[in-house]
Amino acid sequence: MHDPSEILFFAFDLLYVDGWDLRRLPFRERRWLLDPIVAGRTGAIRLSEEVEADGEEFYRVACAHGLEGIIAKHREKPYRSGRGDWWQKITCKRRDSFVIVGFEPSTVPGAIGRLLLAARRRGELVYVGGCGTGWTYAESVKLRELLEAIRTDSPAVNLKRKNAVFVEPVLVADAEYRAWTQDGKLRHPSFKGIRERADAGEIFILTNK
Structure with a gap:
């Protein structure tokens, strides 16, 4: 069993804030609004790192470091539930x-x-x-x-x-x-x-x- 104090939550998107529905905004704007809320925190909730890189090379490096994979999101797309071409989870095998x-x-x-x-x-x-x-x-x-x-x-x-x-x-x-x-x-x-x-x-x- 893991110590609950060791569990970390990495936030990477923001759908609502102060009663406002942000789902129609492009991902880059949702990230911009999320940044001041979570950035710099060292507790259980932290901001996930956003990396702009060549997809194939970044995937290769992630797998070489023993990570489960990478998530790629389209910066100009609004939020949609479910799977689609606006975001991809690419697992290392x-x-x-x-x-x-x-x-x-x-x-x-x-x-x-x-x-x-x-x-x-x-x-x-x-x-x-x-x-x-x-x-x-x-x-x-x-x-x-x-x-x-x-x-x-x-x-x-x-x-x-x-x-x-x-x-x-x-x-x-x-x-x-x-x-x-x-x-x-x-x-x-x-x-x-x-x-x-x-x-x-x-x-x-x-x-x-």
Whole structure:
């Protein structure tokens, strides 16, 4: 659990002020009105930084620094709810390989609910989270059959889960994910394929913890 005092809210838009509806104003004017209200604050509410830069280069730098992505807004557009071409959320996506150390059964008979994944840190396998998306039902059934054949009573990682089924760490899952959490877990991983672990050096090595 995070300390509530560590939570920060970054304001980037202003829709109402002193009873006035600002939604018809262009974004640049709404930002201009927001600036004196929030700028310079050091408490829980702060002004998000506005960056004018080449979009592709800024996205590359954001991803290289481990950020989830960038938000691009059209400076001359009024506010509209929902998604549209006036603003874009562009998420960073990474893809690496992780050892499968177990799975959690699905509520659907014969299928996988989540894969339990691990990576190497200082030469030892450590649990980096579960992956529960990226496969069809048929693929999930085949994957479970494969993993059932290598079940073990000796988990490869220090993990206690009531309904977990542990397997020998001999298979590797390729997964796409957005970032690492502060406690060293994958954020929003999605399964992309499986292969035999031919070389332990190919497994992603944790460097942030």
